Amino acid sequence: MSETETARSPLELEEADAYSQYLLHSPTEVAFVLRNAMQKGCMMTVYFDMGQSFFLTSLLQVTPKGIVLDYGSDEDTNRRALKAGRLICTTSVDKVKVQFALDSLSLVNHEGSPAFFSPLPANLLRLQRREYFRVSTPIANPLKCEIQVSTETGGITAQQIPLLDISAGGMGLMAAVDQAQYFGRGSVFRNCVLTLPDDGPIKVDLEVRNLFEVTTRNGSRYFRVGCEFLDLPGLLLTMIQRYITRLERERKARISGLE
Numbered sequence: 483m484s485e486t487e488t489a490r491s492p493l494e495l496e497e498a499d500a501y502s503q504y505l506l507h508s509p510t511e512v513a514f515v516l517r518n519a520m521q522k523g524c525m526m527t528v529y530f531d532m533g534q535s536f537f538l539t540s541l542l543q544v545t546p547k548g549i550v551l552d553y554g555s556d557e558d559t560n561r562r563a564l565k566a567g568r569l570i571c572t573t574s575v576d577k578v579k580v581q582f583a584l585d586s587l588s589l590v591n592h593e594g595s596p597a598f599f600s601p602l603p604a605n606l607l608r609l610q611r612r613e614y615f616r617v618s619t620p621i622a623n624p625l626k627c628e629i630q631v632s633t634e635t636g637g638i639t640a641q642q643i644p645l646l647d648i649s650a651g652g653m654g655l656m657a658a659v660d661q662a663q664y665f666g667r668g669s670v671f672r673n674c675v676l677t678l679p680d681d682g683p684i685k686v687d688l689e690v691r692n693l694f695e696v697t698t699r700n701g702s703r704y705f706r707v708g709c710e711f712l713d714l715p716g717l718l719l720t721m722i723q724r725y726i727t728r729l730e731r732e733r734k735a736r737i738s739g740l741e
Contacts, residue, residue, distance in 0.1 A: 530566035
């Protein structure tokens with residue numbers, strides 16, 4: 483899959499392999515979460531056209547057969563949404579991120595007003611904030627992770643891969659085109675060395691959950707390698723969370739300085 487940096491999707495549901503443990507598949511559980519969102523009046527963003535278009539809505543009705551969504555405020559967007567083949571809905575319920583996909587929307591009349599209808603989603607992603615909060619790592623002086631990979635000749639070589647982002651659950655790596663060959667989905671790498679500022683090098687085990695090509699605005703290419711931490715000890719998790727907190731604090735300070 484290829485995409486531009488300006489069109490990169492922030493939706494974890496598009497990386498379902500990496501978040502499969504947080505997917506609900508039971509129709510009863512899915513309906514329960516959606517009814518809760520409806521009762522709390524949660525606003526929902528619906529993305530379509532590969533994330534290029536979206537509209538704001540809310541749930542009006544949830545039944546075993548499907549859901550009814552409030553009609554959007556822009557008629558042109560509504561028409562395009564009705565023609566869309568796949569839509570992703572995202573909201574937050576009690577500080578828990580909720581995402582689900584719809585195959586299509588149809589126009590219905592709900593209590594005298596137009597509305598959208600879709601069958602109940604087949605699954606639903608629920609992510610606690612601590613599970614999904616991800617921050618971008620510095621670009622000017624990037625963190626790097628040293629990973630031992632196998633070569634075609636059967637040898638072992640160390641690859642230094644810059645980080646794109648990091649969370650308590652894993653990290654995104656920026657692999658050069660010639661490095662992508664080492665990172666098949668499901669590949670496991672042991673004793674990878676990640677050097678955190680102030681804490682020094684730590685060793686982590688990684689599993690590759692997804693891999694896709696990215697083309698930047700100037701035409702250069704790289705591969706984003708999404709990795710999950712395996713059996714991360716509590717002490718190392720604390721160190722990583724401390725680093726994430728520091729990055730977020732620095733980001734907010736920069737924003738405040740520009741205001």
